[in-house]
Amino acid sequence: MSSIETTSAAPIERPGLARRMAAFMYEGVLLFGVVFVAGYFFSAMTQQRHAMQGQHALQAFLFAVLGIYFAWFWSRGGxxxxxxxxxxxxxxxxxLALSQARALARYVLSYLWFVPALLxxxxxxxxxxxxxxxxLLAGIAAYALLALLLPQKQFLxxxxxxxxLITQLPVKRERKHALKNAR
Structure with missing residues (x-):
């Protein structure tokens, strides 16, 4: 699966800002579980006894875990x-599908959502x-609205x-379609 699956004459459809932001919010909910498990693993492995103990090491560990998470998914299926x-x-x-290097670059650059507001x-x-x-919320809103000014309304x-980002509708399976027609 190295290229976009579209019909021969269909143009590439891009998701709107509202749908991208909904996916952003949903991703945050899912990442809560990833961060929780990774944080628990880190504290068990380092025998962390206090939340402030090893705080910077934990942040670096979570940065790496999230980088692996995103680079893995983005380079394998997008x-x-x-x-x-x-x-x-x-x-x-x-x-085309992202290489691991491009997926990692996108991960690092995606911190533009947060870093300017935190600074x-x-x-x-x-x-x-x-x-x-x-x-932070004002910075995220400003970053999202910046997309309206950029080419093809992409994020910076x-x-x-x-x-x-493109719209990727699920591929209909022939078997299900054949079963419906058989009835």
């Missing part, structure tokens, strides 16, 4: 679980959780690493 649920697939500019909160001296979360990290 869809995470949330992307499958919302019929979204990531491909390169030519419509702004740090520069403004924000310390309360509410203020930091507010800055997709433009920078040469990828694009």
């Amino acid at each position: 869809q995470t679980v949330a992307m499958k649920a919302w019929h979204i697939r990531v491909v390169d500019r030519q419509g 702004s909160a740090w520069a403004a001296g924000l310390h309360s959780t509410g203020a930091i979360m507010g800055a 990290h997709d433009v920078l690493c040469g990828t694009q």
